[in-house]
Structures are given as C-alpha cells and as structure tokens.
Amino acid sequence: MKKYLHLCNNNSALIGLAMLILTTANVFAQKGVQPLLDRPALMSEIAKNATLLCVTRAGHRILAAGERGIIMFSDDDGQSWTQAEVPVSVTLTNIRFATPKKGWAVGHYGVVLKSENGGESWVLQLDGRRAATLMLEAAKSKANAFPDDIRAQRAVANAELFVQDGPDKPFLDIHMIDARNGFIVGAYNMIFYTEDAGTSWQPWLDHVENPEGLHLYSIRPMDRYLFMAGERGLFLRSEDQGQSFHMMPTPYDGTYFGLLAVATNERLLIFGLKGNVYRSDDYGDTWQKIEVGVSMTVTAAAELKNGMCVLTTQYGEVLISRDQANTFSKLSLEGEPFPLMDVVETFNGNLIVVGTRGVKMIPVSSKLASANKKYAGE
Structure with missing residues (x-):
C-alpha cells in the first residue's frame, strides 16, 4: 500500500481510488475471488459515470478509460457511449492509438492491452x-x-525486488512511433520498448538516465526529439529516437504530470503540481514560467485544431490559451466542478473532459470561435 500511496501522494484525487483498489484486491484474494488481472471488466450501463483517467481520439471515434478496466467509445462526438470488452478489471491510466484501428491501453498491475478494431475489444499483451x-x-x-x-549487479537486485513485489506497479503513459514501434512508461522508472506492435516488450531502463528510479508520468514526441516528464522535477530528452534519454534541468523540483508539444509554434509545455506550467522554445534547453492563475495541479493539456491550447486542473478548471500558450484564462463552465484528469477535442470542435465523475462534454466550439475572433481583433 505504501508504494501506491507514494505514487499518488502528489495527486490527492487518486489517493482514495488507489486505497479502494488495494482494499478490494485484498478482500478478493482472501475470499478466493478471481484476481483483477484475470477477471473481465464488468459491463455496466453507468460506466460513463465511473472515475475515468484518460480520453483520446482514434479517427473520428473518441475513447475513454479508467477504473475497474472500463473502456468506452463514442462514434457521435460524445453524445452516446458504448462499453468495450476488456479482459481485466484493473484501473487503466492511459490509452493511445497509432491508427484508427490499432491502439494500446496501460494501467495498474503493469497491464498493457491492445485493440485492433478501434477499441471495441481488447487483449492482454x-x-x-x-x-x-x-x-x-x-x-x-x-x-x-x-x-x-x-x-549491473545492483540492477539485478532491484529486478529481484520487482519480482518479489508482484504486479503492483502501474504503467502510466504510451507513445507509439507507428503501428509497430513504441514505448510504455510508468512507476519506478519502468520503461519498455516494442518493435513488433507489442507482441514482445523489451526492458529499456538501461537507456534512461534516471538513477533514483523516479516515476515516469508522460512521454511525448516533438520533431526529432522524445521527451519524458516525471516526479521531483524529472525531465528527460532523447535526440536519437529513444535510444537514450538524458536528464535536463528545469526550474521546478516538484512533480510533472504531463507534456504538450504545441505544433503551431514548436513550443513545448510541461505541467504538474500547484499550477506549475512552463514553456520551452528550444526543446527543453531553457524554460519560462507561465502564470496560469491557478494553484491546483494541472492534470492534462491539449492543442485544438484552431491553434488554441487547453489545460485542465484537479479542481475541475478548464484553462484556454488563444496565443500559443503565452497566457491562459479560465473558461466559464456550468455545473459543479469535479477533478478533471484528461481532455480531448471532438471532431466538431467541442471538448470532452473526464475525471472522478466520468465523462462530460463541454459544448464550447462557438464560444471559443467567437472569443478567438475577438482576441485576434484586439
């Protein structure tokens, strides 16, 4: 339990969830119930209200995933959702697609899942x-x-501890270079590489300069670089397509939860605890702090088709930038806020956010368009 709490201690919205999962797993083990790794996700009509941690696009389809192995997909821009067939009941932390049909999901207990039909069904890899x-x-x-x-000898001792601990460590992010080659990253410097679409996975720890074994929360590409962000100010850069990752300094020594490559101006954002957001215009060599006006953890970021950028927070705030991430302002939202974990743009320009109360659509396309015109005319 201490390891899970250590992993989640910088994100209080997940502490209760982690404790519930561990307690439930212990009860199942004591009663001889089928383990979460071997039990298919329960199909439920209210799955869209579960705690969801990630959302993504696969072509025109939107997919979201989260607790108890729940994966859902929508083919009508989030108006309705269908639950996918998933072979495990563990919490899923991230989901990515290399093509509209081929995708991967990762999560707790070191789970990696693959789909070849746009996320309608999944297999354990x-x-x-x-x-x-x-x-x-x-x-x-x-x-x-x-x-x-x-x-090398110390690495053997560490790996033996991983085996003794059992499958208690989560993967947290995915980057597929293409439909065959990609990386998965997670807690305690766990990083694996595949060159055969996940049929086999190679441990990649030796390729990463992370001597303290810090958690890896995010991996993102930008131009010819690959970047990773993690706890205690960890920022890593690869200039050789992931063959090696080297530590780079940043102005903040707290945890970073994510990265965003802003395509419109080749700007890199890194974000995390206590509203800390920084931008780099030189691939991580130097950083400038962005005052976003919030003090809660920034949990996710996205660039929209119109060039605007969006941030979400643990308090349920949505922040919008209309100037390529130079400044951000809060978007006025209806309803009671809840902790948000991820955001994606729909095909018609609205936002889908997910968090502790499931999935929510924010119909802001017209509002953003008018605001953008006003901003451009100022």
Whole structure:
C-alpha cells in the first residue's frame, strides 16, 4: 500500500481510488475471488459515470478509460457511449492509438492491452508479473556479460525486488512511433520498448538516465526529439529516437504530470503540481514560467485544431490559451466542478473532459470561435 500511496501522494484525487483498489484486491484474494488481472471488466450501463483517467481520439471515434478496466467509445462526438470488452478489471491510466484501428491501453498491475478494431475489444499483451520477469532476465544477462559492473549487479537486485513485489506497479503513459514501434512508461522508472506492435516488450531502463528510479508520468514526441516528464522535477530528452534519454534541468523540483508539444509554434509545455506550467522554445534547453492563475495541479493539456491550447486542473478548471500558450484564462463552465484528469477535442470542435465523475462534454466550439475572433481583433 505504501508504494501506491507514494505514487499518488502528489495527486490527492487518486489517493482514495488507489486505497479502494488495494482494499478490494485484498478482500478478493482472501475470499478466493478471481484476481483483477484475470477477471473481465464488468459491463455496466453507468460506466460513463465511473472515475475515468484518460480520453483520446482514434479517427473520428473518441475513447475513454479508467477504473475497474472500463473502456468506452463514442462514434457521435460524445453524445452516446458504448462499453468495450476488456479482459481485466484493473484501473487503466492511459490509452493511445497509432491508427484508427490499432491502439494500446496501460494501467495498474503493469497491464498493457491492445485493440485492433478501434477499441471495441481488447487483449492482454503484458502484465506486471511478466514485466518483472523480463526486467530480471535482462538484468541478469547484462550482469553476466559485465561481472565487474557494480550498476549491473545492483540492477539485478532491484529486478529481484520487482519480482518479489508482484504486479503492483502501474504503467502510466504510451507513445507509439507507428503501428509497430513504441514505448510504455510508468512507476519506478519502468520503461519498455516494442518493435513488433507489442507482441514482445523489451526492458529499456538501461537507456534512461534516471538513477533514483523516479516515476515516469508522460512521454511525448516533438520533431526529432522524445521527451519524458516525471516526479521531483524529472525531465528527460532523447535526440536519437529513444535510444537514450538524458536528464535536463528545469526550474521546478516538484512533480510533472504531463507534456504538450504545441505544433503551431514548436513550443513545448510541461505541467504538474500547484499550477506549475512552463514553456520551452528550444526543446527543453531553457524554460519560462507561465502564470496560469491557478494553484491546483494541472492534470492534462491539449492543442485544438484552431491553434488554441487547453489545460485542465484537479479542481475541475478548464484553462484556454488563444496565443500559443503565452497566457491562459479560465473558461466559464456550468455545473459543479469535479477533478478533471484528461481532455480531448471532438471532431466538431467541442471538448470532452473526464475525471472522478466520468465523462462530460463541454459544448464550447462557438464560444471559443467567437472569443478567438475577438482576441485576434484586439
């Protein structure tokens, strides 16, 4: 339990969820109920009201995922939702698609799922048990090849602990370079690479400069670079397509939860705890703080088709930038706010946000368009 609380201690909206999941898992184990890794997600008519942690696009389809293995998809811009067939009941933390049909989802217990039909059904590719075994095998192989390398011997000891702990560590993000090659990242410097669409996964820890084994929350591409962000101010950059990641300094030593590559002006945003948002115009060499006017954790970001940028917060705020992420202002929303975890733009220009009360559409396309015209004319 301490490890889960350590992972979530910088995001209080998830602490209760993590404790509930652990308590439930222990009860199931004691009563001999089928483990969460082996139990398909329960189909429910109210799945869209569950705690959802991620949302994405696959062509014109929108997909959201979260607690208890719930994955849903919508083909009408979020007006209605259908629950997908998922082989596990663990919390899912992220979902990405390389094509409109081929996608991956990751989550707790080291789960990696794959879909080849646009997210309507999923198969299990990897779990924490197998991931830990792969890490141990790779560490032993390197230690045998370099018996005098102290770091290699230490890696074996660390991998043995992963095996002993069992599948208790989550994957948190995905980046697929294409439909065959990609990365998954997660807690305690867990990072794996695939070059066969996930049929096999290679431990990639040796390629990352992260000696303290800090959590990796986000991985994003921009031009010829790959970036990762994590806890305690961790920011990593790769200039060789992910063959190596090196630590780069940033102005903040708290946790970063995400990255956004702003395509309109090749600007990189990094965001996290206490409303901290920074921008870089030189691929992470230097950073400037963006005063976004909030003190709560910034949980997600997206660039819209019209070039505007959106941030969401743990308090339920939605922040809009109409000047390529130089400044942000709060969007006026109806209803009681709830913690938001992710955001995506619909095909018709509205926003879909997800969080602790499920999925919500924000019909702001006309509002944003008029606001943008006003801003452009100022």
